[in-house]
Amino acid sequence: xxxxxxxxxxxxxxxxxxxxxxxxxxxxxxxxxxxxxxxxxxxxxxxxxxxxxxxxxxxxxxxxxxxxxxxxxxxxxxxxxxxxxxxxxxxxxxxxxxxxxxxxxxxxxxxxxxxxxxxxxxxxxxxxxxxxxxxxxxxxxxxxxxxxxxxxxxxxxxxxxxxxxxxxxxxxxxxxxxxxxxxxxxxxxxxxxxxxxxxxxxxxxxxxxxxxxxxxxxxxxxxxxxxxxxxxxxxxxxxxxxxxxxxxxxxxxxxxxxxxxxxx
Numbered sequence: 001x002x003x004x005x006x007x008x009x010x011x012x013x014x015x016x017x018x019x020x021x022x023x024x025x026x027x028x029x030x031x032x033x034x035x036x037x038x039x040x041x042x043x044x045x046x047x048x049x050x051x052x053x054x055x056x057x058x059x060x061x062x063x064x065x066x067x068x069x070x071x072x073x074x075x076x077x078x079x080x081x082x083x084x085x086x087x088x089x090x091x092x093x094x095x096x097x098x099x100x101x102x103x104x105x106x107x108x109x110x111x112x113x114x115x116x117x118x119x120x121x122x123x124x125x126x127x128x129x130x131x132x133x134x135x136x137x138x139x140x141x142x143x144x145x146x147x148x149x150x151x152x153x154x155x156x157x158x159x160x161x162x163x164x165x166x167x168x169x170x171x172x173x174x175x176x177x178x179x180x181x182x183x184x185x186x187x188x189x190x191x192x193x194x195x196x197x198x199x200x201x202x203x204x205x206x207x208x209x210x211x212x213x214x215x216x217x218x219x220x221x222x223x224x225x226x227x228x229x230x231x232x233x234x235x236x237x238x239x240x241x242x243x244x245x246x247x248x249x250x251x252x253x254x255x256x257x258x259x260x261x262x263x264x
């Protein structure tokens with residue numbers, strides 16, 4: 001089975017760079033791969049339309065690049081089904097949204113790991129792309145691959161932040177990502193989504209994760225924004241989304257072109 005680059009870099013203590021895409025079109029994954037600077041491409045399925053067929057083709061496109069792996073951000077429900085279909089398509093790593101407490105965290109881990117005494121998960125052996133397409137994958141290969149899948153949790157609900165030590169003490173959690181917008185909404189800060197309480201919750205998430213040996217990731221929109229997070233001990237980043245990149249280009253360059261043609 002294909003090695004998991006993100007797992008390898010985590011285990012060796014190397015920093016990682018990912019990017020988020022809302023299109024499951026394999027062509028986007030190929031463009032990301034050709035940059036040669038991105039370790040993994042994350043399909044944010046929580047925000048975008050997709051089906052099982054296109055998810056397989058997206059994973060195949062990622063597989064073209066030995067220096068890159070895949071991740072999917074999943075809706076809160078149904079976690080087990082969505083994780084199973086994504087893994088079956090060939091997606092190697094998983095980000096779970098809307099974690100409210102330790103029970104949700106355990107459910108997320110179980111949705112990825114194999115139903116084996118050594119892994120204690122819920123995944124059975126399948127006939128999907130990951131194991132059933134004639135590549136000679138044995139049950140041991142299958143269990144090892146699922147054990148190597150990186151499980152990341154969104155820390156974005158006030159109840160999760162309030163009980164963070166218990167949530168992150170669930171075995172099998174590899175990474176966390178703080179979500180300021182959802183946290184602010186769940187905490188009732190509708191008019192100040194970047195206020196002091198939200199910043200304190202983000203710092204708590206980073207510090208608690210590091211103290212438990214879990215790696216925090218920061219989502220940024222420019223390389224310059226990494227500097228403050230590096231000072232906090234963060235070594236893993238997701239830079240940009242193709243939706244924001246395209247919107248900013250059309251807004252900025254389109255506006256400049258509008259001014260030019262309007263002055264003629």
